[in-house]
Amino acid sequence: xxxRASLSVLAVLTVALGCSRRGGCSGDYCGTVVFVxxxxxxxxxxxxxxxxxxxxxxxxxxxxxxxxxxSENTIGDADFVPELANRWEWDDPKTLVFHLDPRARWQxxxxxxxxxxxxxxxxxxxxxxxxxxxxxxAKISSVTVRDSATAVFxxxxxxxxxxxxxxxxxxxxxxxxxxxxxxxxxxTAAFGQHPVGDGPYRFVSWVPGQTIELAADSTFFLGxxxxxxxxxxxxxxxxxxxxxVVAGQADALEYLGSPANIEMARKAPQLTLYPYRGSxxxxxxxxxxxxxDSTRPHPVLGDREVRRALTMALDRKAIVAxxxxxxxxxxxxxxxxxxxxxxxxxxxxxxxxxxxxxxxxARGWRPGPDGIRVKDGQRLSxxxxxxxxxxxxxxxxxxxxxxxxxxxxxxxxxxxxQNLLLGRVAAGRFDAVFQGFNADPTPxxxxxxxxxxxxxxxxxxxxxxxxxxxxxxxxxxSVTPAQSAADWRSAMNILNADAPGIWLAAPxxxxxxxxxxxxxxxxxxxxxxxxxxxxxxxxxLIDRDRAVR
Amino acid sequence: xxxxxxxVWLVRRLAAAVAIVFGVVTLTFVVIHLAPGSPFxxxxxxxxxxxxxxxxxxxxxxxxxxxxxxxRYLRGLLHGDFGFAFSQGITVAQALAAAIxxxxxxxxxxxxxxxxxxxxxxxxxxxxxxxxxDVALGNATLFIYSVPTFWLGLVLVxxxxxxxxxxxxxxxxxxxxxxxxxxxxxxxxxLLHLILxxxxxxxxxxxxxxxxxxxxxxxxxxxxxxxxxxxxxLAERRVLLVHALRNALLPFITLVGVSLPxxxxxxxxxxxxxxxxxxxxxxxxxxxxxxxxxxTAVAIVASTLVxxxxxxxxxxYAVADPRIRAREAS
Numbered sequence: 001x002x003x004r005a006s007l008s009v010l011a012v013l014t015v016a017l018g019c020s021r022r023g024g025c026s027g028d029y030c031g032t033v034v035f036v037x038x039x040x041x042x043x044x045x046x047x048x049x050x051x052x053x054x055x056x057x058x059x060x061x062x063x064x065x066x067x068x069x070x071s072e073n074t075i076g077d078a079d080f081v082p083e084l085a086n087r088w089e090w091d092d093p094k095t096l097v098f099h100l101d102p103r104a105r106w107q108x109x110x111x112x113x114x115x116x117x118x119x120x121x122x123x124x125x126x127x128x129x130x131x132x133x134x135x136x137x138a139k140i141s142s143v144t145v146r147d148s149a150t151a152v153f154x155x156x157x158x159x160x161x162x163x164x165x166x167x168x169x170x171x172x173x174x175x176x177x178x179x180x181x182x183x184x185x186x187x188t189a190a191f192g193q194h195p196v197g198d199g200p201y202r203f204v205s206w207v208p209g210q211t212i213e214l215a216a217d218s219t220f221f222l223g224x225x226x227x228x229x230x231x232x233x234x235x236x237x238x239x240x241x242x243x244x245v246v247a248g249q250a251d252a253l254e255y256l257g258s259p260a261n262i263e264m265a266r267k268a269p270q271l272t273l274y275p276y277r278g279s280x281x282x283x284x285x286x287x288x289x290x291x292x293d294s295t296r297p298h299p300v301l302g303d304r305e306v307r308r309a310l311t312m313a314l315d316r317k318a319i320v321a322x323x324x325x326x327x328x329x330x331x332x333x334x335x336x337x338x339x340x341x342x343x344x345x346x347x348x349x350x351x352x353x354x355x356x357x358x359x360x361x362a363r364g365w366r367p368g369p370d371g372i373r374v375k376d377g378q379r380l381s382x383x384x385x386x387x388x389x390x391x392x393x394x395x396x397x398x399x400x401x402x403x404x405x406x407x408x409x410x411x412x413x414x415x416x417x418q419n420l421l422l423g424r425v426a427a428g429r430f431d432a433v434f435q436g437f438n439a440d441p442t443p444x445x446x447x448x449x450x451x452x453x454x455x456x457x458x459x460x461x462x463x464x465x466x467x468x469x470x471x472x473x474x475x476x477x478s479v480t481p482a483q484s485a486a487d488w489r490s491a492m493n494i495l496n497a498d499a500p501g502i503w504l505a506a507p508x509x510x511x512x513x514x515x516x517x518x519x520x521x522x523x524x525x526x527x528x529x530x531x532x533x534x535x536x537x538x539x540x541l542i543d544r545d546r547a548v549r
Numbered sequence: 550x551x552x553x554x555x556x557v558w559l560v561r562r563l564a565a566a567v568a569i570v571f572g573v574v575t576l577t578f579v580v581i582h583l584a585p586g587s588p589f590x591x592x593x594x595x596x597x598x599x600x601x602x603x604x605x606x607x608x609x610x611x612x613x614x615x616x617x618x619x620x621r622y623l624r625g626l627l628h629g630d631f632g633f634a635f636s637q638g639i640t641v642a643q644a645l646a647a648a649i650x651x652x653x654x655x656x657x658x659x660x661x662x663x664x665x666x667x668x669x670x671x672x673x674x675x676x677x678x679x680x681x682x683d684v685a686l687g688n689a690t691l692f693i694y695s696v697p698t699f700w701l702g703l704v705l706v707x708x709x710x711x712x713x714x715x716x717x718x719x720x721x722x723x724x725x726x727x728x729x730x731x732x733x734x735x736x737x738x739x740l741l742h743l744i745l746x747x748x749x750x751x752x753x754x755x756x757x758x759x760x761x762x763x764x765x766x767x768x769x770x771x772x773x774x775x776x777x778x779x780x781x782x783l784a785e786r787r788v789l790l791v792h793a794l795r796n797a798l799l800p801f802i803t804l805v806g807v808s809l810p811x812x813x814x815x816x817x818x819x820x821x822x823x824x825x826x827x828x829x830x831x832x833x834x835x836x837x838x839x840x841x842x843x844x845t846a847v848a849i850v851a852s853t854l855v856x857x858x859x860x861x862x863x864x865x866y867a868v869a870d871p872r873i874r875a876r877e878a879s
Contacts (some may be wrong), residue, residue: 032725040834042638130605184608188633208639208647209826209834211724231724235824236833239703243718244824247710250724264711389837419586419839547729 024548025228029216031536031545032229033517035528036241036250040209040234043192045178046171047123047131052438056254056528057232060214061197062171065098065117065151068164070523072338074442075481077163083222084112084172084198085151093158093477096166100149103221106174107202117151118143119175128183133169135456136445140166158477160484161442168440172198200225200532209234216532226519226535228545237389245271251514254527258392259325265512274511277338277524281331282393282436284384284400284502285425285450286310289461291383292429300382301431305363307499310382311349313356313407319399320505323392331506333492334450338524341443341488348496348503357407365408373408381410385424385433388415393434396504425459433459435501441525443488444475451495462500467491516540562863566856570849577848578622578841582615586839588635609633611841622845632842636834641846644831649850651721652827655746655820656812662751663808667758668801674759675766676789687763690756698815702749702822709745717742719824746823750815754808761804765797772796799870806862810855 039053631641710718817829
């Protein structure tokens with residue numbers, strides 16, 4: 001009797017689940033792709049987005065004047081792809097003129113004009129908005145309107161990545177919808193929850209903390225997207241994202257993380273793995289000033305030779321292999337694999353534990369009774385701050401701790417929650433901190449952000465005039481691309497020799513994507529930017545792809 | 550006279566409940582504001598100029614003294630304004646409105662599994678006391694009770710979602726398919742998503758309830774009135790289900806009251822493991838992001854639910870046991 005009741009319930013459930021309204025979509029323009037992400041966007045207003053998850057969605061809703069090509073070349077304008085602007089020219093080395101595509105429309109039917117471009121630049125540069133791109137646009141002195149279809153950018157100086165700066169950081173915004181919204185309120189503006197864009201997809205719905213859905217704009221002027229619906233499923237972290245994609249609940253995950261995760265995804269029959277050049281890098285940033293007192297040099301890390309010895313003491317290849325398997329490389333500087341300045345000829349500090357011990361001894365650090373070196377009564381001790389939510393970084397920190405211990409260095413691993421860690425780092429209250437960044441395509445932004453004197457995130461307090469000069473020179477318009485590359489290499493040689501950080505890992509990225517999707521292209525800096533060119537062949541459609549909502 | 554005394558008791562309990570919630574609000578507000586960190590720190594994907602951060606902090610009044618912020622928050626509360634949830638990009642009221650139904654659904658289902666399952670297993674163990682069934686179930690419940698809830702959740706995900714592929718591992722619905730389902734289909738889809746998180750939360754609770762219920766039943770079965778019932782020739786099933794169980798239910802009602810806080814705190818971890826978009830996940834995100842308004846609001850809702858649960862349990866206890874009614878009335 002009980003068995004019969006249980007079977008009845010199961011049968012009802014099965015029938016209920018089968019009661020979908022069978023859709024009639026067939027052909028080349030069907031398909032619903034579910035992306036899974038651990039990033040919970042706060043707003044989809046492009047000027048105030050603050051994480052990669054929001055960027056992925058904004059990329060589908062809004063257009064830039066032009067976008068970087070698959071080559072990721074940021075020098076000049078030859079490798080850029082037209083978007084809102086169908087052509088451009090340089091009136092002189094400091095004046096760039098964009099001609100808008102007359103077919104471009106906002107999704108409410110209003111044409112996109114040069115006024116939108118000027119309005120967008122003004123907004124991104126307005127401190128009241130708090131745009132992450134504000135600094136990146138600092139070398140542009142003005143954006144003016146020549147006529148409704150022509151926008152003129154004037155630069156303060158001529159430099160190789162001027163075109164990149166003009167287009168890459170700025171999605172164009174609809175002036176007619178945002179001009180009346182006080183800019184101090186953009187972070188909380190309703191537009192950010194119900195955006196109206198000009199891209200290949202339009203906004204459909206947002207269930208807080210659960211899903212964001214977009215639908216293809218069949219009238220998109222650059223070509224109708226093949227995938228009809230895109231859905232972002234928001235989960236609580238990498239483990240949940242992985243289980244969603246492996247269990248077939250989601251179709252795409254851009255970064256699988258550890259080798260174990262990659263192997264798990266590889267075993268899922270419905271998934272295809274796509275390796276691509278990594279956009280992230282991780283390193284141990286050393287504070288050259290005393291912990292909590294930036295007026296004094298750090299008693300241990302203020303000494304360049306000690307920093308070199310600490311770097312020398314680490315077998316970074318072995319550490320990276322232990323944590324990432326074959327899916328990461330030791331970078332020749334603070335850089336991801338997809339930067340053009342990645343160069344195997346850059347001089348790095350080799351692994352030499354005996355040499356490290358000698359160097360520490362020469363600097364007066366002698367082994368104490370417990371094996372930890374001591375100098376003038378002070379132990380050679382360094383606290384490594386690491387975010388408590390990253391198992392990978394904690395694993396790296398433990399391996400460093402063990403290898404340093406072998407040369408008489410005491411490392412205390414201090415897991416901290418991300419918010420607390422960021423606060424401590426910004427206040428200079430740390431010895432060494434694990435840093436990891438998702439980088440822009442240009443080295444100029446990352447290096448200038450962290451390592452030159454006066455940089456916004458100059459947490460290490462590293463200072464070297466020659467390094468600063470070479471970085472400035474590498475980004476100058478007065479040098480050739482070859483000379484620029486040579487300057488970058490020289491700058492990296494100086495940075496490596498001074499060792500203000502220990503460069504640990506530049507992971508390869510591996511994405512897991514449903515095998516039913518064809519035409520997959522992944523651009524390392526913005527994983528899903530090419531989604532509007534993906535498609536699902538008619539013979540691979542599943543119920544979800546055909547369903548009509 | 551008895552009615553008046555009961556009303557006084559109820560008013561006293563309600564006043565205490567309000568005081569407890571107010572205390573929780575104040576404590577949470579102070580602690581989260583004193584915690585190091587800020588909702589506007591630049592992140593790895595947001596290299597914002599410190600001046601911009603300072604402007605945002607000023608704009609939202611986070612640079613004001615904590616007493617000023619607290620009074621402003623209380624004023625807002627009185628007007629039904631819980632503030633803005635920076636970590637979600639929506640108002641706190643919107644965030645809570647989206648999360649509370651999910652948590653209530655999960656907690657209610659888990660509570661049914663907890664109490665229903667626990668009662669059944671405890672009954673079975675008491676009926677087969679010191680026999681193989683009792684020993685086996687005793688060890689099984691002890692094992693489940695000892696296992697960390699999140700670990701059990703991860704194991705269930707691995708077995709039922711990744712290995713067998715029977716059940717969805719995350720979320721409340723199947724994205725992309727849910728909207729195209731019929732009404733019954735939608736209910737079925739939600740139930741499928743509910744199974745793993747509710748079972749994880751409910752199983753651990755049921756294991757504890759079963760052990761508690763077994764002990765209560767065995768104690769009752771040793772009493773004189775049970776011996777009398779058996780001497781009258783009543784069937785053992787009737788003795789157990791009618792006479793013993795009814796008397797062993799009093800402590801069970803207390804258990805209902807204390808289960809609610811357990812379910813709410815347990816749901817923080819479980820919602821994270823299963824990406825269940827409820828109050829637990831909201832609270833985790835809010836604490837990590839130092840989202841002051843949202844953390845405080847979640848504390849208000851959680852403490853209100855717990856205090857209400859406790860009050861309801863006390864009322865049920867009084868209804869079920871005449872001795873308690875008499876004591877409260879006096």
